[in-house]
Amino acid sequence: MPLTMAKAGETVVIRKIMGRDEVRQHLAELGFAVDGKVTVVNQIAGNLILKVKDSRVALDRNMAMRILI
Amino acid sequence: MDIRIALAGNPNCGKTTLFNDLTGSAQYVGNWPGVTVERKEGRLKGRRDVVIEDLPGIYSLSPYTLEEVVARGYLVKERPDAILNIVDGTNIERNLYLTTQLMELGIPVVVAVNMMDLVQKNGDAISLDKLGQMLGCEVVTMSALKGQGSVEAALRAVKAAQEKKEAALPNVFTGSVERAIAHIEESIAEVVDKRSLRWHAVKLFERDRKEREALDLSPALKERLEAHIAKCEEELDDDAESIITNQRYAYIRRVVERAVRKRAAGHALTASDRIDRVVTNRLLALPIFAAVMAFVYWVSISTVGDWVTGWTNDVLFGEMICGNLRAFMEGAGCAPWLTGLVADGIVGGVGSVIGFVPQMLILFLMLSILEDVGYMARVAFIMDRIFRKFGLSGKSFIPMLISSGCGVPGVMASRTIENDRDRKMTVMTTCFIPCGAKMPIIGLFAGALFGGSGLVATSAYFIGVAAVILSGILLKKTKLFAGDPAPFVMELPAYHVPAAANVLRSTWERGWSFIKRAGTVILASAVILWFLQSFGVVDGALQMVEDNNTSLLAAIGNVVAPLFAPLGFGSWKAAVATFTGLIAKENVVGTFGVLYGFAEVAEDGAEIWSLLAQDFTQLTAYSFMIFNLLCAPCFAAMGAIKREMNSAKWTFTAIGYMCGFAYAASLIVYQLGMLLHGGGFTVGTAAAVLALAALVYLVVRKNRHGRAAGAATSVRAASLE
Numbered sequence: 023m024p025l026t027m028a029k030a031g032e033t034v035v036i037r038k039i040m041g042r043d044e045v046r047q048h049l050a051e052l053g054f055a056v057d058g059k060v061t062v063v064n065q066i067a068g069n070l071i072l073k074v075k076d077s078r079v080a081l082d083r084n085m086a087m088r089i090l091i
Numbered sequence: 092m093d094i095r096i097a098l099a100g101n102p103n104c105g106k107t108t109l110f111n112d113l114t115g116s117a118q119y120v121g122n123w124p125g126v127t128v129e130r131k132e133g134r135l136k137g138r139r140d141v142v143i144e145d146l147p148g149i150y151s152l153s154p155y156t157l158e159e160v161v162a163r164g165y166l167v168k169e170r171p172d173a174i175l176n177i178v179d180g181t182n183i184e185r186n187l188y189l190t191t192q193l194m195e196l197g198i199p200v201v202v203a204v205n206m207m208d209l210v211q212k213n214g215d216a217i218s219l220d221k222l223g224q225m226l227g228c229e230v231v232t233m234s235a236l237k238g239q240g241s242v243e244a245a246l247r248a249v250k251a252a253q254e255k256k257e258a259a260l261p262n263v264f265t266g267s268v269e270r271a272i273a274h275i276e277e278s279i280a281e282v283v284d285k286r287s288l289r290w291h292a293v294k295l296f297e298r299d300r301k302e303r304e305a306l307d308l309s310p311a312l313k314e315r316l317e318a319h320i321a322k323c324e325e326e327l328d329d330d331a332e333s334i335i336t337n338q339r340y341a342y343i344r345r346v347v348e349r350a351v352r353k354r355a356a357g358h359a360l361t362a363s364d365r366i367d368r369v370v371t372n373r374l375l376a377l378p379i380f381a382a383v384m385a386f387v388y389w390v391s392i393s394t395v396g397d398w399v400t401g402w403t404n405d406v407l408f409g410e411m412i413c414g415n416l417r418a419f420m421e422g423a424g425c426a427p428w429l430t431g432l433v434a435d436g437i438v439g440g441v442g443s444v445i446g447f448v449p450q451m452l453i454l455f456l457m458l459s460i461l462e463d464v465g466y467m468a469r470v471a472f473i474m475d476r477i478f479r480k481f482g483l484s485g486k487s488f489i490p491m492l493i494s495s496g497c498g499v500p501g502v503m504a505s506r507t508i509e510n511d512r513d514r515k516m517t518v519m520t521t522c523f524i525p526c527g528a529k530m531p532i533i534g535l536f537a538g539a540l541f542g543g544s545g546l547v548a549t550s551a552y553f554i555g556v557a558a559v560i561l562s563g564i565l566l567k568k569t570k571l572f573a574g575d576p577a578p579f580v581m582e583l584p585a586y587h588v589p590a591a592a593n594v595l596r597s598t599w600e601r602g603w604s605f606i607k608r609a610g611t612v613i614l615a616s617a618v619i620l621w622f623l624q625s626f627g628v629v630d631g632a633l634q635m636v637e638d639n640n641t642s643l644l645a646a647i648g649n650v651v652a653p654l655f656a657p658l659g660f661g662s663w664k665a666a667v668a669t670f671t672g673l674i675a676k677e678n679v680v681g682t683f684g685v686l687y688g689f690a691e692v693a694e695d696g697a698e699i700w701s702l703l704a705q706d707f708t709q710l711t712a713y714s715f716m717i718f719n720l721l722c723a724p725c726f727a728a729m730g731a732i733k734r735e736m737n738s739a740k741w742t743f744t745a746i747g748y749m750c751g752f753a754y755a756a757s758l759i760v761y762q763l764g765m766l767l768h769g770g771g772f773t774v775g776t777a778a779a780v781l782a783l784a785a786l787v788y789l790v791v792r793k794n795r796h797g798r799a800a801g802a803a804t805s806v807r808a809a810s811l812e
Contacts, residue, residue, distance in 0.1 A: 030368075039333075044154075045155075047151075048153075048155040048580060051150035063364045069472065069475065073364065077182050078582065078583040080581045080583055081580055082475060082579035082580075
């Protein structure tokens with residue numbers, strides 16, 4: 023299921039990152055890697071604040087939909 | 092020969108602090124050719140033969156952001172003698188991702204683990220020996236904030252450069268991936284720089300577009316490479332880019348397992364996370380933001396800022412400098428024209444701008460603190476939902492916020508927006524927000540014609556915001572800005588107590604651009620303006636005139652005035668004021684003061700209210716105000732626009748658009764206002780109706796280009812399958 027379905031406070035493991043473009047590459051640089059853990063810190067209307075590796079990253083809904091957990 | 096050391100690292104890893112520490116004050120800021128991201132260059136303290144290059148903060152060497160393009164271009168093409176890679180010890184996994192790429196360039200690398208004190212405070216430990224062993228390069232530790240170990244780190248990099256000790260390639264890739272890359276290396280060994288063979292091979296494996304274009308390989312060779320890549324992809328059932336990314340992270344995990352000991356098991360919520368829970372809360376986010384901003388403006392405009400500005404204007408310039416200077420010059424027997432030039436022209440003109448500086452500095456100080464604390468990044472996140480609706484990104488919000496103080500740093504702040512279209516659109520619209528210097532114009536007309544009503548200032552902000560929103564929607568539908576808005580991806584720094592040095596430096600940088608123009612452009616223009624309005628051609632000879640209606644300035648103003656007649660303010664004085672407003676917006680008030688025969692007027696021009704009321708009606712005053720708020724900004728801001736756009740065409744487009752939009756808005760307001768006041772239907776009314784219809788059409792029409800672009804993408808996607 024997409025990452026947007028995760029609840030605030032939940033820690034999940036990334037299964038797959040969809041799409042084939044530079045944005046996905048950028049997500050990888052920021053630490054979103056398959057089998058890596060992500061914690062949802064907060065969520066407003068589908069936009070997410072996530073904890074990945076040891077940093078916090080904000081993602082909009084469309085981007086979060088592409089990360090499958 | 093100078094030794095060049097490049098500082099590379101993730102954004103926010105303490106690179107700039109290190110740079111300032113290493114170079115002291117001997118730095119200068121230069122522009123990279125072709126792009127606007129600044130690179131800093133300075134010489135190492137005590138070692139004049141060592142040049143330190145501060146590269147922009149980057150996450151990797153794939154060109155996603157402008158910063159990455161710049162850094163990659165520099166490292167690959169200009170090849171510094173050594174790279175000092177700063178790694179944030181508290182976030183080592185993500186930071187090492189860039190390190191693995193830097194090692195492939197074949198340039199000596201020294202890794203400096205920063206924020207070691209925080210790592211220890213967290214109860215974690217990093218073994219430098221093991222890290223160095225596994226990475227195959229020298230690893231040192233430092234604390235940039237405390238200035239510990241930074242010079243030693245730089246000297247290690249110098250030593251590595253002198254020994255030309257290239258980093259041994261770490262074993263990042265395994266199995267069939269390593270084999271495929273080795274095959275690619277063999278195939279291209281003859282055509283690329285041998286030292287960075289691994290880098291080129293990995294980029295080709297990833298099918299990096301820039302790399303392919305740059306190398307211009309033969310079709311046969313391309314086919315051979317493609318076969319290697321495809322085979323590997325099939326074997327691992329993944330695409331090449333992901334394969335590389337995953338292997339890099341797998342390698343880093345192996346390194347971290349051996350070299351880093353973590354006390355806590357990772358994902359517990361920190362204090363920053365808990366603060367984020369509150370300030371980005373779905374219900375509380377906007378009220379909290381509104382309260383914070385209200386406080387910032389209350390302090391910087393209404394209370395502290397107002398006292399300081401009042402003191403500077405009335406006491407410092409009014410009494411101490413201007414008054415004493417005039418008395419002194421008159422006493423010394425100077426010619427009256429010289430006294431007039433110095434006291435009225437120079438001190439009056441420049442002083443009116445300098446008087447603004449304290450207020451600006453306080454506003455910038457408050458904004459810098461919010462930025463340093465980490466709140467601004469959250470604001471971008473909160474506002475993204477709203478800004479997306481009219482074609483801008485949440486990151487456009489910070490430039491606009493800063494523009495409410497001064498447009499120059501506002502335009503400069505747009506640099507952090509990665510997407511080229513979003514950045515250009517932000518630069519084009521951010522000056523619509525009434526800046527601090529436009530406040531006196533609003534104050535003047537509110538006082539002279541609207542009985543000091545606070546509604547005038549409120550409506551000015553409303554008009555500014557409406558102009559931004561309408562422009563966002565309207566421009567997004569043009570060919571120039573077609574396409575979907577860029578996705579919002581942004582790292583949020585951890586909250587921390589603001590560092591005084593950092594806050595003061597950024598306040599000063601912003602304030603300085605404001606002060607600098609007071610000493611240059613405004614000084615010159617004050618002198619020219621004073622000359623033009625004091626002298627005139629009388630009886631065929633150039634001489635000083637008593638009545639400024641016969642001055643040179645009046646003659647010039649009269650030529651331009653008809654242009655503004657359809658907007659309701661076709662007098663030469665209004666035309667001249669509009670033009671001097673281009674020098675600095677607050678000049679508009681000063682110009683009216685001078686033109687109505689007062690050497691010095693208060694910031695809101697109270698002395699000339701009655702005279703102004705004779706020349707303007709409420710409607711023409713409002714039209715004049717709208718035009719001056721929305722048209723081309725001051726020269727300083729135009730200069731900033733030119734720097735950020737880095738293209739004459741885009742600069743003219745932006746400024747032309749602003750002037751056009753302002754003219755249309757004033758025309759619509761004035762002409763339709765006249766019609767409502769029983770002015771009858773004239774040619775002007777027809778023009779206004781046409782302008783309004785065109786505006787409405789541009790805003791509501793279907794987004795042809797957006798759809799067309801979308802269709803093109805899906806066609807391309809289809810043909811790929």
